[in-house]
Amino acid sequence: MKIKNKVLTGILCALIIALIVAAVYVLYVVLQYSRIEDNQQLEIQTSQSTLSSLEAGKTYTALTYNIGFGAYSPSYSFFMDTGVMKDGTKVQGKYGRAFSKEDVLKNTNGVIDQIALLDPNFILMQEVDTDSTRSYGINQVEMAKDNFDDMASDFAVNFHSSYAIVPITDPHGIANAGLLTFSDADIKEAIRKSYPVSNSFPAKYFDLDRCFSVSFIQVDNGKTLSLINSHMSAYDKGGIIRAKQLELLNSYAQEEYEKGNYVIIGGDFNHALGTDVANAFETQQEFPEWVNILDDKDLAECFHIVKASNRFEVATCRTTDIPYEKGVNYSTVIDGFLVTDNVKATAKNIENGYAFSDHQPVIMSFSLN
Numbered sequence: 096m097k098i099k100n101k102v103l104t105g106i107l108c109a110l111i112i113a114l115i116v117a118a119v120y121v122l123y124v125v126l127q128y129s130r131i132e133d134n135q136q137l138e139i140q141t142s143q144s145t146l147s148s149l150e151a152g153k154t155y156t157a158l159t160y161n162i163g164f165g166a167y168s169p170s171y172s173f174f175m176d177t178g179v180m181k182d183g184t185k186v187q188g189k190y191g192r193a194f195s196k197e198d199v200l201k202n203t204n205g206v207i208d209q210i211a212l213l214d215p216n217f218i219l220m221q222e223v224d225t226d227s228t229r230s231y232g233i234n235q236v237e238m239a240k241d242n243f244d245d246m247a248s249d250f251a252v253n254f255h256s257s258y259a260i261v262p263i264t265d266p267h268g269i270a271n272a273g274l275l276t277f278s279d280a281d282i283k284e285a286i287r288k289s290y291p292v293s294n295s296f297p298a299k300y301f302d303l304d305r306c307f308s309v310s311f312i313q314v315d316n317g318k319t320l321s322l323i324n325s326h327m328s329a330y331d332k333g334g335i336i337r338a339k340q341l342e343l344l345n346s347y348a349q350e351e352y353e354k355g356n357y358v359i360i361g362g363d364f365n366h367a368l369g370t371d372v373a374n375a376f377e378t379q380q381e382f383p384e385w386v387n388i389l390d391d392k393d394l395a396e397c398f399h400i401v402k403a404s405n406r407f408e409v410a411t412c413r414t415t416d417i418p419y420e421k422g423v424n425y426s427t428v429i430d431g432f433l434v435t436d437n438v439k440a441t442a443k444n445i446e447n448g449y450a451f452s453d454h455q456p457v458i459m460s461f462s463l464n
Contacts, residue, residue: 130289131304137249137285144245146280148313149320151463155279157217158210158459159361159430161326161412163452164224164272165203165235166193169419171453174262175330178416178425179381186416191259191267196231203235205451207242213445213458218243218277219361221326223250228258228268236275246277249285251308253326274308274324274362283319284311288347291339292328307344307362314357314463321351325362334387337365341393349395352435357463358398359440360433363412363454364389368400372428375407380425383414394433401432401442401459409444411455419449432459439464
């Protein structure tokens with residue numbers, strides 16, 4: 096009987112300790128919670144090599160690339176992503192952080208080398224980490240700035256979270272990430288616009304500060320290019336939050352256009368960019384519930400999607416609930432550009448076999464009418 100009582104006492108003590116630890120962790124998360132103010136002015140890094148203004152009518156190139164915080168080698172899967180195979184098997188990603196520091200450096204340098212090879216005039220990058228557990232503290236922002244130091248740049252934080260203890264076997268930890276924009280021309284001003292985010296628990300505490308950034312660049316005809324770098328929410332069942340984010344983006348871009356400005360929006364929209372690409376690629380997976388569809392009819396009248404010429408041959412994003420295997424993972428086009436009707440543009444998706452990220456870059460050629 097004494098042994099049994101000792102066992103019960105031990106179990107009770109363990110439960111009490113577990114409850115105390117859980118309570119302390121919840122308190123930590125709540126106390127760490129903060130939101131970045133809207134309309135925040137961004138610090139601009141300048142370069143003596145940049146142009147003073149853009150020329151109307153001249154052709155330029157812009158590139159968008161979600162670099163996946165340097166974690167997504169082809170064999171990588173992410174613990175928050177779930178899916179269903181066509182045979183009914185449910186699948187879920189495994190890892191919370193990158194495989195290793197060396198893998199983060201390899202992938203980040205691979206991204207930088209890819210961008211340098213394409214040599215765009217403007218670069219829009221998403222999921223770029225600074226001091227984050229998941230990317231082993233590597234400052235990817237500074238790595239990119241060091242390599243593109245002849246361009247002007249600005250950086251907007253769009254994700255910062257408390258230490259996430261999940262998954263238990265490979266904790267995601269603290270995340271600090273954002274949107275990094277580079278320009279061959281002077282950035283006169285840059286601001287950060289806050290997106291609506293979920294207010295539910297616990298998403299409120301782990302999907303913080305979604306936003307888009309706006310870099311204002313002078314054009315020689317007296318107008319301004321409003322270059323927007325955007326990354327919408329991903330874990331948003333039913334697309335309710337994304338609908339609110341799209342409404343804000345539409346409204347803001349319409350206002351800029353009505354001022355007489357040129358507007359280009361690039362980034363990761365977490366929507367299939369057109370019904371025609373939603374199911375365009377061979378896959379052994381069911382259509383994911385997180386994929387919403389964005390068509391021109393969903394945009395302000397002055398806007399349209401710049402549909403890549405090879406959009407049926409090259410996708411820009413693959414599922415991360417399983418490691419990558421061509422023809423197995425669901426893939427579609429969720430990265431790209433939207434432009435106002437005073438911008439003439441064509442685009443191309445870049446195939447690299449998802450070598451460095453779960454996304455592939457998109458490059459756009461454009462001129463300002």
